[in-house]
Each structure stands twice: as C-alpha cells, then as structure tokens.
Amino acid sequence: MITTRLKNLSLIKILPILSVMVLPLLVIPSQIHQTAYAETSDLNAREAADISSKIIDPAENIEATVAAIVLNIREKPSLSSHVVGKLKMGTKITVHKEQAGWAKIVSSSGVQGWVYEYYLTKDAPSDNQTQLGTAIPPSAELMPNSQEPLLGKTIVLDPGHGGIDNGTTSIVGTPEKTLTLSTAKVVEQKLKNSGANVILTRTNDMYISLQQRADSSNQNHADAFISFHYNWSNDASANGLTDFYYQNSKDNPLALDILNEVAKTTRLNIDGTRFDDLYVLRNNSRPSTLIELGFLSNTQDDSVVESSAYADNVAQGVYLGLLDYFSIKK
CATH class of the missing domain: 2.30.30.40 (SH3 Domains)
Structure with a gap:
C-alpha cells in the first residue's frame, strides 16, 4: 500500500532507506463502475466449430x-x-x-x-x-493454451513490503506484506506455466530495499516489472483497484493492460491508471507498474481480497494483461 499509508509514518523514521518514498497521496476513487466485469476467455476450437x-x-x-x-x-x-x-x-x-x-x-x-x-x-x-x-x-478454463506471447519473456514480480516493513494491515488483522507475497507466488506459477522467465524480488518474509527491487528489474533486463500492493484509506468507503506508472510512454501501456484485465477477472471497481513519483518506478529503466489490489480498509474489498480465489483471479488478470501488452507490441 503506497498511497494512503498514514499508519506507517513511524517506519520511515526507523528505516532511512524508506525516506526516498513520496509522501502519501489521498486516493479518492472515482467509483467508475463497469457495466460488465467477467473473466475474458475464448471457446476452444472444437466448441467454436459447433x-x-x-x-x-x-x-x-x-x-x-x-x-x-x-x-x-x-x-x-x-x-x-x-x-x-x-x-x-x-x-x-x-x-x-x-x-x-x-x-x-x-x-x-x-x-x-x-x-x-x-x-x-x-x-x-x-x-x-x-x-x-x-x-x-x-469459463477461463476453456481458453486456448497459446503461450507464445509470454514464451521467454522475463517478468519481475515485486511483492511489496516484507520483514520489519509490514505495510498496512487489513480490518481483520492481516499484514499487507503477507497478502502481497502470497499473491505474487500464485501469479509466478501462472506465468511460469505460460513459458515466462519469472523473478520474484523476495520469496519469503524478508526486508528488501526499494533500490534492490528496482535493481532486480534493471539487472535482469525485465520485459515487465509489476509491484503488488494493497491499499488503505481513512475513508472506509474507498474501494477498488489503482495502477501507477512513472513514465507515460514506457510504463502506462503496461499499467493500462494489467489494470484492465485484473479488473475483469476480480470484478473489483477500477480507479484507472495514474502518474506517481514512486521509487521502484522512477529508478526502473524497464517497463514497470505498481498495482494496488484493493482497499484493506473497506469491508467489501477486504472480504474479496482475502478469499481463497482472489489470488487466482489476480493471476489470470495479470496473465491476460501481459498477453495484451506483448501482442500490441509486436
């Protein structure tokens, strides 16, 4: 959670490395409701022929x-x-x-x-x-198994926070760092099954500096870098998905494709992509985005994001978003 983390200002005092982070912004969701949110998929060839x-x-x-x-x-x-x-x-x-x-x-x-x-x-x-x-x-289970667009692509997944940096905490007491890691691991497996070379900036509950996260992308020449976070607001009605980019031409196409498909598969409200001067994006020379996967301060969002199916839905959305992104780049 990046935009409204008021509870963790004391952590910045403890960890000088975090002082480079931009002061929190108050996100007021535009409450854009889609008339149709559902998993995007195709019929398989046999069914289509019928x-x-x-x-x-x-x-x-x-x-x-x-x-x-x-x-x-x-x-x-x-x-x-x-x-x-x-x-x-x-x-x-x-x-x-x-x-x-x-x-x-x-x-x-x-x-x-x-x-x-x-x-x-x-x-x-x-x-x-x-x-x-x-x-x-x-159902997405009927989607053709076309892996070519992701075959050989290097995708760096960044589970936000970790170690002494808990991030925010859900209304039922779950640390953000736990949710980001579990989500990233499910996405990792989905993308590996599609032929991608997937790198996680952390694989367990450990602290990783912001520079180390950006370095993982730069040094591995990532085709895409995706940082996972969950949001918090003092406004309990704030809800939905937000996706950030730093450089419009380099990052926004990736952010837009990821957000659009994750919104379809999770059926959460969407607040659009927006610019933010975030360290892991500003110091990243590769196409990169940071996505906030719902508000842990919102009762409805929290019940969805902490469900057993949510990480699978996010993984499907990220997969479809990357298919869109790499297809349009051809």
Whole structure:
C-alpha cells in the first residue's frame, strides 16, 4: 500500500532507506463502475466449430457502445490473436458479424476487427436483433493454451513490503506484506506455466530495499516489472483497484493492460491508471507498474481480497494483461 499509508509514518523514521518514498497521496476513487466485469476467455476450437457465425444483414447492422475501460480489437475472434487496436469506454461501433461470443466491428474512425461482445451494449434494441452483452462469458478454463506471447519473456514480480516493513494491515488483522507475497507466488506459477522467465524480488518474509527491487528489474533486463500492493484509506468507503506508472510512454501501456484485465477477472471497481513519483518506478529503466489490489480498509474489498480465489483471479488478470501488452507490441 503506497498511497494512503498514514499508519506507517513511524517506519520511515526507523528505516532511512524508506525516506526516498513520496509522501502519501489521498486516493479518492472515482467509483467508475463497469457495466460488465467477467473473466475474458475464448471457446476452444472444437466448441467454436459447433457454433455457427451470424452475418448481420447491412440493413440490420447493430449499433453498439463500448462498455469497458479499454476494449481490445483483435485480428481474429480469439484471445491469442494479434491486437490491432483499442477502444475506449463510450466509443460507438457497428457490429457486422457475430461468432462464438465475438463481434466483428467497425469503429467510427474506421478501425476493423473482432471484440468480445460481452463488453458491448447495444444502443437501440429492436425486435429482430439479439441483445449484446447479456450472456456470461465462457469459463477461463476453456481458453486456448497459446503461450507464445509470454514464451521467454522475463517478468519481475515485486511483492511489496516484507520483514520489519509490514505495510498496512487489513480490518481483520492481516499484514499487507503477507497478502502481497502470497499473491505474487500464485501469479509466478501462472506465468511460469505460460513459458515466462519469472523473478520474484523476495520469496519469503524478508526486508528488501526499494533500490534492490528496482535493481532486480534493471539487472535482469525485465520485459515487465509489476509491484503488488494493497491499499488503505481513512475513508472506509474507498474501494477498488489503482495502477501507477512513472513514465507515460514506457510504463502506462503496461499499467493500462494489467489494470484492465485484473479488473475483469476480480470484478473489483477500477480507479484507472495514474502518474506517481514512486521509487521502484522512477529508478526502473524497464517497463514497470505498481498495482494496488484493493482497499484493506473497506469491508467489501477486504472480504474479496482475502478469499481463497482472489489470488487466482489476480493471476489470470495479470496473465491476460501481459498477453495484451506483448501482442500490441509486436
């Protein structure tokens, strides 16, 4: 937890190394609620073959609006397909074809491709048109096992805090350092299974300086550095996910892809990406981001993030976010 750690100011006095950290910022969530949060996945090839495509008559083209913070446009109707563009929430598009939960669209700017139709809202329903965005997406277990985008990539995962630095504490008494480490280990296994070379800045309850964390990324020439934290606020209503970047061109694309997919898989509210002068990002020459995975001071958030399934959902979101990030870079 970086942004609102009022309880740990005494720790800065004890540990000079932490004095380089920026004074806490009060995060006031914008309370952006997604109209549709769900695990993004594709049908496997066999199931997809059983579902016929529906070509929409030009006279009955479906006008729709993007209902996700960022929606990827892919070359083909598959999560492993190349990303050819992105659409922001509220963008108007026209659907020309539907296939296995995907929609072939053309945006108002002329960009064409396939998007997952669960994240579309039809503008003007008519009796002879099928409503978009009403079916629950298929389970992530059905996602094709395409590992190529992550194969050989070096990903540095940074579990925040550790050792004498507890971070914040949840409303039920769990130290932040415990949650960040357990989360990072689940993400590590997910990414290793996808062919990535994964490095953890710490693997147990030990103190690691901020410079050591940044060095792990720089010295290993990381393709991506992700620091995990959990948030706290004196405002008990503050909730959701926040993702930080330092250098817009280098870091924000990674932050945006990770946050967008983690929001879908965890179904927590989202507060967007934002700039912050954080040490592990400022002193990091590699693409890097720091994500706050929910407010431990919020009753609803805490009940979610301390559940047995949460780390798995975060891991799935990080995996999908990295697929998006490396696909768009090709």
